[in-house]
Amino acid sequence: MEIIPLSYPLNGLSTLSLDKPLSIAIGHFDGVHRGHQNVIRQAVREAKEADLLSAVLTFDPHPKEVLGQGDQYYHCLTPLNVKMALFAELGIDLVFIMRFNTEFAAVSPKRFVDEVLRTLRAKQVVVGFDFNFGHRGEGDTEALKQLGQPDIAVHVVEPLFENGIKVSSTYVRESLEQGDLKLAERLLGRLYEVAGTVVHGDGRGRTIGFPTANLHFKHPYIAPRLGVYAITAWIGDVAYPGVLNHGLKPTFNKQEVQPVMEAHLFDFNGDIYGEQLRIQFRSFIRSERKFNSINELVKQIEADSLEARNLAGLH
Known part of the structure; x- marks a missing residue:
């Protein structure tokens, strides 16, 4: 698995030699829990079916930390090096680590698709059902589908539930704060x-x-x-x-x-x-x-x- 750091704007990518377009799973993926795994595994499946390279586009640091939406996001379930190991176990070919800063946070949904996804030669994009992107999170899954036409196919993975509650990084954090390790294990799959x-x-x-x-x-x-x-x-x-x-x-x-x-x-x-x-x-x-x-x-x-x-x- 190759790890490629990125920063916006994506300059210097002409030296990136990819012999195939990409199937990309997008997200921060803190915890790489079972819901995240579903998104990443689908990107790997789409890559195999369409003869593409499988990739993850993730962000560092956590967007909510940069945007001042909660100090709790400074603390993580999976540090970056652990996430990389888990991505490799899931069969990913490439990981793009986008440096998340205020400049990147200001990018519009359209520019994100045009200047990031198309620059990376994305042909298939896989996201979770609650994915938001672009300035102030203005883009959602429907916007991603529309902006991706006609050359980028978008796949939205439905939520996974445990005890009637959506599997999420927040749910994992809450289970650990309560000392419920069995629940955390079920949510993480490990x-x-x-x-x-x-x-x-x-x-x-x-x-x-x-x-x-x-x-x-x-x-x-x-x-x-x-x-x-x-x-x-x-x-x-x-x-x-x-x-x-x-x-x-x-x-x-x-x-x-x-x-x-x-x-x-x-x-x-x-x-x-x-x-x-x-x-x-x-x-x-x-x-x-x-x-x-x-x-x-x-x-x-x-x-x-x-x-x-x-x-x-x-x-």
Whole structure:
């Protein structure tokens, strides 16, 4: 899969050597959830049927972040590098990453079709049913169909529902905020995961018999609700079941601090400082709470670890 950064206006594309026109799925696709997957898979199918290259046109950063429509869009379900890996798994040939800024936000729907889609040699375009584009989102799917005539065919993918609610990035975020990992897994079609670097913490975990890997995140992930989770931690290609606390550590911290994630990996004693750790969230165990003593905390961690081991099939 080839990744091609773009900025508006699309200058310098004469050097882009595409031996075939494109079938393009368009969207930001944060989460690459099952609804997004339907859009992308249709673009791949259309490409195969019409002997085209399959492509995704996505935007970075999130348009709503640039337009000041909510700070929550700074935090993401899937950082750009993760989205690229998921697109590749779905069989995409090319990914165009359009730099989203105020200049691009001002482009009219007609100019978007003429100066972006036609410049990229789009022959088939696939979008979700609620797709909007152009200045102030003035373009919708009907406008896209009209502006695409006669050379660009537009396919609109109908919504997917879970529990009678449309599968969306917002729905995934809400499920994580509630600690409903099973729902998040159904919406995403996979376990929710984050990846961070193991850094030195305060060292308390080791002193009470539960050494932890403290995580520092380069990317601003959406974090699940504060609490304790059963996880699978990946170090390279090796998986370790474990338990993770996402919280403020109220037993030790007397004042408000930023939430941290620290993972205890079962049956692991290696030195992984500076290593990348990929965390898959499997099940929510309990909310975070303050304990009256270290002994009380240790007993609870033992109980949490037993539950996480049972969930992982370890006895």
